[in-house]
Amino acid sequence: MLEAYIYDALRTPRGRGKSDGRLHEITPVQLAAQALAAVPVRNGIEPGVIDDVVFGCVSAVGEQGSVIPRIAALTAGFPQSVAGVQVNRFCGSGLEAVNIAAGKIASGEADLVVAGGVESMSRVPMGSDGGAWPMDPQTAFKTYFIPQGVSADLIASKFGYSREDVDRYAQESHRRAGYAWSQGRFARAIVPVRDVIGEVVLDHDEHVRPETTMATLGGLKPSFQALGERSPGYDTIALLKHPDVQRVEHVHHAGNSSGIVDGAAAVLIGNAQIGRELGLKPRARIRAMAAVGSEPTIMLTGPELAVQKVLKRAGMSVADIDLWEVNEAFAAVVLRFMDAMSVGHERTNVNGGAIAMGHPLGASGAILVGTLVDELERADKQLGVATICIGAGMGVATIVERIG
C-alpha cells in the first residue's frame, strides 16, 4: 500500500444559496471547472498528469448531472485523458471523494487524483434528486424516517442541549469565521470566482455574519417545529424510535444550522513518486479513513462512530489529535460530538464552520480537509481529523497528518 499525500487544497468562496447570491449567475459546471483549473496553475503542473477527478455532488441531476466532474474537467480545458467520477454520500460526499481518491493512490490504481466537490444549491436545490427514502412507504416506515432538522432537534432533546446552548455555539462559529477571514487564514485556499468576462464575482464567504449576537439568534423562530409537532407531526415518529426521549424540543433555526450556499473545492492527492517527479512538496498525508452506518432516525450521530473507527484503525486515540473539523450541519451535532468524544471547542472548528460560512453539500468534506491542512501549518500542529454527519445515518472520518 502506498502513502497518499495531499499536495494542495483550494476552494472557491461560498456564495449565498439563493437567486440573489453572488454565485447564482455561475453555472455549476463553471464553479467546478474554475476550482479544477486552479489546481495545475497553482502547482506548476500540466493537467494531463492528473489521472482522475473524484468530486462529491449530491443533487446530481439537471445541471449537476451527467458526471459533472468529467464535464467540468473537459470544460476547464483538461486533456481528454483526465477522467472524472461523481460521488454521492449525501453531506459526506466531499470527504468521501477525498477518501476514494486516497484509496486510488494507496492501491496503486492512480498516481495523481484531484478530489473535491461542487454544489450550487441556488441553481439545483437540495432534494432535487428525489429518492425513495421518505416517499416509498416501505422505506419510510422501515427506517422511521424524519427530516434532518427534526433529527437535529431530537439530538438536542436526547442529550440536553438547550436553545441557549445551540445559539451560543452558532454565535461562536460566526465570530471565529469572521476572525479567521480578517486574519487571512483562508487566503491561501481561496480561488476567487470569475464571471464570463473574467471579472471577480466573489472572493469571500458571503454567508458569514460576524455581528451575530445571542439576541439576533434568539429572535429566530425554530424552523422545524410545525413539521415536528403538527404537520405532519414527525416528533411522534421520533419518539417511537427513541422512547427514552420525553419530548422533542425544537431549538434549531436558520441561524444555528448550516447555511445553504454555492461552492466548490479541490484537493490534490498523489503518491510520493509523482510528487518527486513533478517537484511538488507534500503538505500532509492521509493517515487513515473510515465510513460507518449509524441510527437513521436520529441520523446525525455518525461522526462519533466514524471517528472511533478511524482512530482504532490508525492505532491512535483522541488525545493524539490536535485539531478537529466536525461539519456544522446543526449546532447540536457538534455539541454532541464534543461531549461524546470528550473534545473541547478550543480544538474544534477553530476557524468557524458551516453555520457561519455555509455547507455546499458535495464540497464541504473537501473544504474541511483543506481547512485542516492550512490550520495545521499555520498553528504548527501535527494531526487533524475531519468528520461529517450524513443523511440516513452515516459518518465518514479522515485523519490528516501534516508533513514538515
Added chain:
Amino acid sequence: MGYETFTCDIDADGVALVTIDLPGQSMNVWNAALMRDYRQFVDRLNTDDAIKGAVITSGKASGFLAGADLKLISTRKAETMREAFESSFVLSDDLRRMETGGHDAKRLARGAAAAKPVACVVNGLALGGGLELVLACHYRSAVDDPRVQLGLPEVTIGLLPGGGGTQRLLRLIGVEKALKMVLAGTPVDPHTAKAYGFIDEVVPADQAMGAALAWVKANPRVVQPWDRADFIVPGVSSARDPQFAQLFANANALAEVQSGHNYDAVPAILSCFYEGTLVPIDTALRIESKYFTKLLTGAQSRNMIRTLFVNKQAADKGAQRPREIAPVELRKVGIVGAGLMGCGIAHVAAKGKLNVVVLDKDRQTASKASAYTKRIVEKAVQRGAMSADAASALLARIVTTDRYEDFADADLVIEAVFEQPGIKADVLRNIEAVVGEQVVIASNTSTLPIAGLARHLRRPERFIGMHFFSPVERMQLLEIIPGEATGRAALAAAYDFNARIRKTPILVKDVRGFYTNQVVPPYLNEAVLMLMEGVDPALIDNVAIALGMPIGPLALLDETTLSLAHDIQRSTREQLGEAYQPAGTEAFFEKMVVELDRKGRRFGGGIYEYSADGTKTVWRGLIEHYPRAGVPLSPEQVEQRLLYIQLTAAARCLEAGIVVDPQSADLGAIFGWGFPTWTGGPMSHIDTLGLAEFVVEADRLAQRYGARFKPPASLRDKAGEGLSLYAPV
C-alpha cells in the same frame, strides 16, 4: 340464465339486468357461489354477441353488496403465499375482464377494441368488495337514500381493498382523497361519493333503473378512463415530480402519527397507492393483490376479523343471553345517581329510545343528567352528526327527580351511586320498595361483590351487576355480572337492555374487580414498579403508546388520580386483612399522595406536571425520590413487562372462569381498557406468540421479577399438549 346468486334477465335490447340476491342469506356478500356465478357472467358478457351491456343492482333491502364473506376468510385453511395470491386474484381478474371486455389494455388504448357498457344502480350498502364491483363498472349510479353507504373499510379488519379498490379509486378521485378514504375506512353517502368523483349520478329510487338503462343504450362501446392513451392519475405526473414526493412523504408520516407502526395494513395500503400509481393498471392490480395476500396470510387480519368482527358481532347479539327467556319489553329505565356514570348511562339509554328517570338527593343534583346529555347532543348537532329534532327528542326522554316513587313504572332500575356499601344498601332497599316484583335492579359497582349487595334485597334473584366504563357514551364494553342468586330472567333482561344501548357485553363472574379490574391494576402497578426501580417514566409511557395502548399507564394513573389508587389500595388492604397481597407499590402511593401532595392531574399534578397549554412533563421532583437505575432497562424489556403482565393477568381470569371464554377476555380487554386492537386481544396474542413460547417467556419474567408473571397452570398444560387457547380453524 341459470345463476344461483343473482337473476339475469336480458331485455329486448340485449341488456342484461343482473339483480344480486343470495338465497337464504341476509346480506349479499362475495361468497364462493357469487364469485362463481360472476365469473360465468363475465365470460358470457364478453363472448355472447346477443348481450349488449348490463345493469347490476341488488334485490335485497339489506344492501347492495357488503363485501367479502368474512366468515369464509376467518375460517380459511393455511395455504402458501402463492396459493393465497392465486385465489385472491381471481375476483380482481374477473372485475378487470368485465371492464375491459376481455381485451388487452394496449388495444383499448389504441382504440382498436372496447368493452360492453356495464352500469350499476347502488341501492344499498356497498362496502369493500361491493364497492369494488361498483368501481369496475363503467357507469356508477346510486339511489338517493341515506341508507346507501359506500366505503372501503378493509383497514379496520387488518386488510386492504384487494379487488382493485385502491387502484380504481385513486385513478378516479386522485391519490390524496382516495388514500384518506381507504386509510380511514369510513363509508360516505351517495352525494359525498359523487362530490369526490366515484359516483356519476345520484338518482331518485324510482328513476334509477331507467337512467342506467338509458346510459347503457347510449354508450354501446366503452373504455375506462385509465385504459385511454392520454390518461394521467389526477394530480400526479411522475415519481420525479416533487409534488408526488411531497404527497407521499406527508401521507406516510401522517399515517405513522395516527396509527403508529403496529398495523401491517397501513403501510401495505400506502404501498398499493405509491407503487400502483407508478405502473400501468394491470401491473398495479397484481401489486395490490400481492400486498393483500401478505395481509391475508398474516396473523393480524386473522385476529382482528375474529375478535372485532365475528366475536364482537356474536357478543353484541347476546351470545350468552339465556335462550329460554322471551325478550323483555323495556320502555322505561330508572337510574339512581347523577354522577358521571349515572349521567352517561342515562344518555345511552335515552339514545336507545328508552324513557329515563334519573334520581338524586335533590332535583338540582339530578338535573345534571339532563345537562350532561344536552352538552353531548348540542355538540353532535353542531358538527352535523345529529338533527336538532333528534336532539330534542333524545333530551326529552330524560326526566330527573328526587322521588323514588317516580320509578314505579320502570322496567329496570340501575344504581350508580358512591362506592360505599352503606349508601348502596339504602338505595337498593328504596328502589325495591317502589318497583314491581319482576323489575330487574342492577348495580354499576366496580369494586363491591354483587352477592353482597344482593343480600339487601328481598328478592335477590332480580339483582345483577352491570359495570359500565367511563365515559359511558364512548366506551363500548359492558361487564354483566350475575351474583350467585341472580336469576335467568334478570340476566336476560340485562342483555335486552344492552341490545337497546348497543354496547358489547361480556359475562363475568362475581369476584372482586370482575374482569377488567383484575388486569388493569396489575398493569398500572407494573409501570409504577419500574418507575420505582429507576426506569425513566417517559420511557415507560412512550413504550406503552408504541405498543398501541391509548394512553401511557403513568399518565392514566394521573388521570384517574393517584389518590384514588391510594384509597383503593388502602381499603383493599383493610378489607382483606391477612389475605392482602402487597403490590410492592404501596410506598410509592403513600409517598406521592400523603408526603408529597402529588395527587393527580386535577389536583395540580402527579407523576407529571401539567402546563396550561395541555403539554405534560415528568414532575421535576420525581427524580430526587426515584433516581435513575445504574443499569437501564431497554425499551424492549419495558415493553415485555407491560405486555406480559396484562397477558398473564387476563389468562388467569380465563383459567379462573372469571370470563367464560377467550373471546370474552379479548373483547373485554380491547373495549374495556384499550388493549391494542392489532393483536385481536390478549388471548389472541398469546396464540399468535404461541402458547409454548408464551409460557417460556412468562416463566423467564417470573424468575426475574416475581410470581405475578407466572403463567396459569392450565395454560402450561395446554402448551405441553400443543394446544392453543382458541380452537384451531
